[in-house]
Amino acid sequence: MLTEADLAAYVQRVRYQWIDVDKVFGAQCWDQWSHYATNFLGVPSWPTYTNAGGTGPHAGWACNVWHHFERSGLGQWFEKIPAGQALRPGDVVIWELGSAWYPLSHIATLLEVLANGMLRCLTQNPGAVQIADLIPRGVLGALRPKALTVGAFHTSKTPALAASQKLAAFHRARRLRKGRNTMFIVLEKNARQDGSPAYATFTEGVEGSWTEMDTSDMQGMAANALATQYGQPMSCTLPFWKRMKLKHCTPDERAALKKAGW
Known part of the structure; x- marks a missing residue:
């Protein structure tokens, strides 16, 4: 069985890293969950994928890990804990698609439930892997690792990134209400x-x-300022950058890019 000390060592090992497991869409919250499950808990990679148990209306979003828990086979390694039940360190907390603070859904590893009800989690996107206090509203529940036994777990959050995380969540919600899906990538x-x-x-x-x-x-001087509108930029791969640029540039720009070998 894994212990509190093992979890603490894992947190320190991955903190501040950019984790991109599937090499798609850059370092997302899902990548941190998948890395935690496979590299720390020993879960095979495929069951951690959002569509491992099927697609449906939430296909591709982190919350699909919860919705298709039974069909993905994750029950071999986790116990499903419904919202409202007591959580403990090491639980994987999942937020629903369309929730107020995480409208694109979210998934993170719980480290501590604070006295004010906030969830101190190991989380990624916006920003690298960090420790931040997340709002519990919109939580579907949690996945409890069967191979982990821990007591109290205390660690300090990542101050420089916690504010940007909350700000990004706010602006994602605002864009969703306006019916826009503007992306900021790097x-x-x-x-x-x-x-x-x-x-x-x-x-x-x-x-x-x-x-x-x-x-x-x-124009590039505005890159940091854009983070206040869109949250921290999503790190992406070169193929993804090229694909999005070809899709969203003007027709003249697209013709020039294709002529150049894109």
């Missing part, structure tokens, strides 16, 4: 010849909405 590797990252925003499905920024130009 390409950190293979972006520019000088090694600097590139940033872009686009509205899903809207041609011509692609706006690209370099950190070296005047």
Whole structure:
């Protein structure tokens, strides 16, 4: 059986890392959950996937791990704990799609239930893996690892990232209510010849909405400010960047890119 000391060691090992298990959409909350399940608890990779037990209306979202728990086979390694029951360190907490603070759903590893009811969790996106206090409203429940036995678990949150996490959740909710799905992404590797990252925003499905920024130009000075509107940028791979750019740039830009070999 894994113990409190094992969990503490895992937290310290992955804290501040960018975890991208499936190499799709960059470092998301799902990637932290999958890494925790496979690398710490010894769960095979496939059952951790959002669509392992089927698709349905929540296909691809983190909450699908909860909705298809029985069919994915996760019951071999976890016990399903409904919302409202007492939680303990090591539980995997899942928020529903469309919930007020996590409208795109969310999944995180619980470290401590605070006296004020907040959930201190190991979480990712926005930002790298961090310890942050998350609002429990919208929680579907939790998955309790059968291989983990812990008592009290205390650790300090990541101050520099906690505020951005809450701000990003607020703006995601605001965009959802407006019917928009604007994304803010960053390409950190293979972006520019000088090694600097590139940033872009686009509205899903809207041609011509692609706006690209370099950190070296005047427009790029707004990259940090954009985080206050869209949350921390989602780190993505070069193939994903190219695919989104081709889909959301103008027709003239698309023609030029294809002529250049894209």
